[in-house]
Amino acid sequence: MITVENLKKEYKLVKRDPGLKGAMKSLFNRKYETKHAVKGIDFTIEQGETVGYIGSNGAGKSTTIKMLTGILTPTSGKVTVNGLVPYENRQKNAVNIGAVFGQRTQLFWDIPVRESYNLLKHIYEIPEQEYQETIEMFTEVLNLESLLGIPVRQLSLGQKMRCELAAAFLHRPKVVYLDEPTIGLDIAVKVKIRKFIKEMNQRWGTTVLLTTHDMQDIEEICDRIIIIDGGTILYDGGLDEIKKQFGQKRVIHFELADKEKFELPSALNGQVEVLPNEEETKISLSFDHEAVKSSFVISEMMSMYEIGDLNIADPKIETIVEDLYNKQEQGEEHEKVLANS
Amino acid sequence: MRRYTRLYWEFAKSHMKVMMEYRIDFLIGVASVMLEQFASIFFVKVVFDHIEQINGWSFYEILFIYGIAATGRSIHQIFFDNLWTLGWQYIRPGKLDRLLIRPVNPLFHVVADRLHQDGFGQLIIGLIILGTAIPQLDLVWGAAEIAMLVIMIISSGLIFVAINLFFATFSFWMIDSLPIVWAVFNLSDFARYPLTIYHKGIRMFLTWIIPYGFTAFYPAAYFIDKSGYKEFALWTPVAAIVCCVLAYAFWNRGLKAFASTGS
Incomplete structure (x- = not known):
């Protein structure tokens, strides 16, 4: 369905010195620097897959999607979508997406x-x-009935996004690219939108490529994720595997009566890490979900301190990405050491 | 081609629905353009109250040139007005990306996105001016002459479109080329008077560089014998086609550049 081989995109940016003087200088004497937005990525997506495409801002997600849709011409490498090269057959490709x-x-x-x-x-x-x-069908699934007669500019964000989604699936495309479809929406709308995407995927076998910062979107819609950072792919595989690999880190925030006196209970030593917390009354503990049970951490804390409130944080996709990134860097250093010795 | 005609009609229908919904806006738009045009004609009239001719051209002959320019311009204003907004409405906010992933020609889409009500004011005024001027000219009007007038007016409109398209295309490199488009468009005011009253340099410029001369003066000269440009005027439709081809080729280049930078 979608194949991407050694895909690269470089931008030429004008380098500017700061200030008005710099702006004047760049008017006459331009220096360019090359930004490597996407640095040779490979992946294949089969018909009917639902793939989460994840990365921090500026990781190269949008650039990739623009190349897949044919809006951008790659610097080098190969892309085909449904047998077509998008940037060469942009209008033909548009029918399918x-x-x-x-x-x-x-x-x-x-x-x-x-x-x-x-x-x-x-x-x-x-x-x-x-x-x-x-x-x-869309009117029913997305509750559009009351919205159809209203001009778009009078719709709220949530209403607009529902209409928007219907528009993207209207011609029953083979592939749908969703770039942050739930950004800024309330929970009720998010739920409706996720349900809709899943249903369309099941009914028509629509291939879905989704970018989002919301872990819940990924968990409910996607069965595979691709993580990109700094223009290279860090991870490509099943959602379950990555959660097992990187998602066991749990963080619990405790509200203490007296933070000054806090000291990590000895039973937790070595297994639990104290994270910096800026709030005056709160401390945060991070631990490996497989090694220590949350209930054990909580009961230990309760027995030693007066706990005002506590809150267990879900693993965030950003933390997973960060973890991955750190691991990769460590791996590279490790390899270097091995090579040197 | 048939597909695009039908598609344009669908776009136009929904624009007209909006126009009818905002009736007051529609009427104000039409009226203000008419007022603006009347003001500039009034100015010419005042001049002619004091002198009989300008460089051999009578008031009604000048009015005739004016009428062709106004009618030609109305074609551009009604149907192609959206070219003005290419930079700030499409490229800067990223709306062009949306159009690029639809199975239609992006230029067609940009153009079809708007039907400009003020253009109707321009059209009405143009027709009124032509209707006033023509009976006063020493001309015999047959079917051939009328057909020629229509061809000339359409050519005039196309040249307005081509010139605007050409300069709007710079937006692909500089995000918004509106100031350039404006500056060039203002030159068309020169072309509403007989080109023979200007210095040779300006005449050459308005014929060969920015060919606004073909939007009014040359087409009108076809009908006025003494102008000495009767034969040259026949090149008007050719000039229109050449301009459109050049502008469209330039647009395609711009689009290609856009696809590789995505700015």
Whole structure:
């Protein structure tokens, strides 16, 4: 379905010295620096897969998606989507793909949602009957009924995103790229959107490539994740494996009556790490979920201190990525040491 | 081609629905353009109240040139007005990316995204001016002349479109080329008067470099014998086609550059 081989993208950026003087200087004497946004990545995605594409801001996610959709031409390497090279056959490729780009709407701003869909019907040349069926189904799953007559600019963010999602799937594309589809939404809308994506994937076998910072999105929608950082792929594999590998770290925040007096209970020594916590009354403990049970940590703490409140934090995708990154760096150093010895 | 015609009609229908919904905006838009045009014609009228001719051109002949320019410009304003917004509406906020992943020609999409109501004011005023000027000219009007006038006006419109498209395309490299587009567009005001009243340099410039001369003066000269440009005027449709081809080729280059930088 999607194959990516040694894909690279470099940008040339104008290097500017700070201040007005720097700006003046760059007007006459330009120095360029090359930014390697994507540094030779490989992956293959089969029809019907749901893949989470994860990385911190500026990791190269959007650049990759732009190359997959054909908006950007790669510097080198190969991409094919459904047998087509996107940047060479952009318009042909467009028939097979749908996309939601975060906050950028694809609906027509001034006209009612229904009219927007009607225009999309003509743009994608969707047969009338298929269109009616699709709209009916979407209206039900996403609760669009009351929104269809309203111009897009009058919709709230959550309403807009639901309409947006329907627009991306309207022509029943083979692949859908979702770039942060749940950003800034409340829980109820997020749940509805996740359910919708899953249902479409099951019903039509739509391949989904999803970028998000919300771990919950990934857990509920994706069965595979690709983690990218600094333009290279750090991890590509099943969601369960990575959680086993990196997600056992738990953090519990305790609210103490007297933080000054705190000392790690001796039973927890060596297994639990105290994390810095800026709040005056709180301390945070981090530990390996496999080695120590949360209940044990909590009971030890309760027996020694007066606990006002506590809160168990889920492993965040950012922490997993960070962990991965550190591990990789350590691995490289380790290899260097081995090579030297 | 048939597909695009149908698609354009669908776009136009939804624009018209919006226009009808905001009736007051529509009327104000149309009226303000008409007022603006009346003001500049009034100025010409005042000049002619004091003199009989400018460089051999009578008031109604100048009005005729003016009328062709206004009508031609209305084609551009009604259907292609969105070219102005390429930089700040499409490239800067990333909206162009959206269009690029749809199975239609992106230029078509940008153009079809807007139908400009003010252009209708321009069209009405253009037709009124032509209707006033034509009976006063020493001309015999047959079917051939009318057909020629229509061709000339369409050519005039296309040249406006091509020039704007060409300069709007710079937005692909500089994010927003609106100031350049504006500066160039303002030159078209020169072309609403007989080019023979200007210095030779300006005349050459408006014929061969930025060919606004073909938007009004040359087309009008076809109908006015004494101009001495009757034959040259026949090149107007050719000039229109050449300009459109060049501008479109440049647009495609810009699009390609955009795809490799994605700025």
